[in-house]
Amino acid sequence: MSERNLEQLIYKLRDTHALTLGEYETLIAHRTPDAAGLLAAFALVQKQQIYGNDVYIRGLIEVSNICRNDCLYCGIRKSNVNCDRYRLTKEDILECCAEGYALGFRTFVMQGGEDGSFSDAFLTGLLGEIKNRYPDCAVTLSLGERSMDSYRKLREAGADRYLLRHETADPEHYARLHPANLSWDNRMQCLRNLRELGFQVGCGFMVGSPYQTDAMLAKDLKFVETFKPDMCGIGPFIPHKDTPFREHPAGSVDLTCYLLSILRLIHPPVLLPATTALGTLAENGREKGILSGANVVMPNLSPASVRRKYMLYNNKLSDGAESAQALDSLKKRMESIGCTVAVARGDIIK
Numbered sequence: 001m002s003e004r005n006l007e008q009l010i011y012k013l014r015d016t017h018a019l020t021l022g023e024y025e026t027l028i029a030h031r032t033p034d035a036a037g038l039l040a041a042f043a044l045v046q047k048q049q050i051y052g053n054d055v056y057i058r059g060l061i062e063v064s065n066i067c068r069n070d071c072l073y074c075g076i077r078k079s080n081v082n083c084d085r086y087r088l089t090k091e092d093i094l095e096c097c098a099e100g101y102a103l104g105f106r107t108f109v110m111q112g113g114e115d116g117s118f119s120d121a122f123l124t125g126l127l128g129e130i131k132n133r134y135p136d137c138a139v140t141l142s143l144g145e146r147s148m149d150s151y152r153k154l155r156e157a158g159a160d161r162y163l164l165r166h167e168t169a170d171p172e173h174y175a176r177l178h179p180a181n182l183s184w185d186n187r188m189q190c191l192r193n194l195r196e197l198g199f200q201v202g203c204g205f206m207v208g209s210p211y212q213t214d215a216m217l218a219k220d221l222k223f224v225e226t227f228k229p230d231m232c233g234i235g236p237f238i239p240h241k242d243t244p245f246r247e248h249p250a251g252s253v254d255l256t257c258y259l260l261s262i263l264r265l266i267h268p269p270v271l272l273p274a275t276t277a278l279g280t281l282a283e284n285g286r287e288k289g290i291l292s293g294a295n296v297v298m299p300n301l302s303p304a305s306v307r308r309k310y311m312l313y314n315n316k317l318s319d320g321a322e323s324a325q326a327l328d329s330l331k332k333r334m335e336s337i338g339c340t341v342a343v344a345r346g347d348i349i350k
């Protein structure tokens with residue numbers, strides 16, 4: 001692969017927002033620092049045209065680490081007996097929202113394990129209360145796979161957005177990362193259901209997860225190209241000491257940033273977070289993500305007492321610049337790279 005040919009692929013991507021599966025794979029397999037620089041430069045132009053210098057913030061509330069699932073990579077998997085379990089009450093969550101609102105957050109993201117006690121009745125009651133108190137805010141849910149009927153109730157109760165990473169667009173890869181009772185087909189169906197119900201939908205995947213190949217990443221990119229999600233969350237895989245993947249090396253920060261640039265070019269309006277996993281693996285990881293094309297950060301709004309318990313992977317950041325309370329330092333960091341933290345719902349601009 002000559003430099004020249006790689007450059008041509010990047011121009012094609014910029015101009016048509018699409019490549020073949022084989023071309024995506026080539027772009028990934030033959031990446032060079034020069035290619036990364038060119039992709040990032042084009043990605044920033046696209047982002048600038050749509051979102052200017054704004055970076056959107058989301059207050060992340062980790063509502064429960066109780067989970068019925070046993071995903072092999074995840075630190076809060078059911079069979080991890082070392083995980084100290086917690087579940088926030090309705091009052092706890094409303095308190096997080098109050099604190100977040102005062103800080104300037106206009107989107108609340110409620111994420112958690114698949115905790116059976118989050119019934120439709122509980123969640124619709126909570127959503128009603130949040131929407132009643134903060135009608136100018138968006139509410140995002142990230143609570144895993146639920147039935148169409150359940151998603152409909154949540155949507156009718158006011159939920160605006162739903163994050164459900166597809167994890168991998170390759171069904172065989174999916175089967176190696178998850179226990180047999182979880183199916184790739186169902187997860188993909190959930191994404192289509194959420195879209196049909198009018199949610200703004202987010203998919204996403206880990207970079208460097210066990211068994212992942214460049215061909216699989218190419219499939220992830222092709223999926224994003226065809227599905228055109230409103231949001232796409234990607235971050236490096238990081239091992240957790242109490243999971244079967246404890247010995248597996250972490251994913252690459254550079255490859256994650258490279259893929260962020262590609263995603264921006266595939267679907268220019270997509271809302272792309274610079275994730276906590278990226279910030280955990282590299283000092284200034286979030287800044288690197290933003291400079292590669294990301295435009296969202298999701299500081300942690302969970303109560304301090306539970307923050308260290310939502311441990312999806314080793315050393316997950318939860319305080320310092322990751323915390324919502326440290327918004328001033330986040331603002332300064334963003335300003336140092338020419339960006340402004342916006343006080344806004346931050347919906348996708350299509």
Ligand code: SAH
Pocket residue numbers: 073074075111112113114142143144145163164165167205206235236237238239240277312313
């Ligand atoms: N239960 C919800 C939320 C899952 S946690 C759901 O099913 O969608 C949010 C995301 O964290 C997951 O989708 C996964 O992509 C990511 N994650 C989990 N374990 C991880 C690890 N070890 N390293 C990096 N990311 C991880």
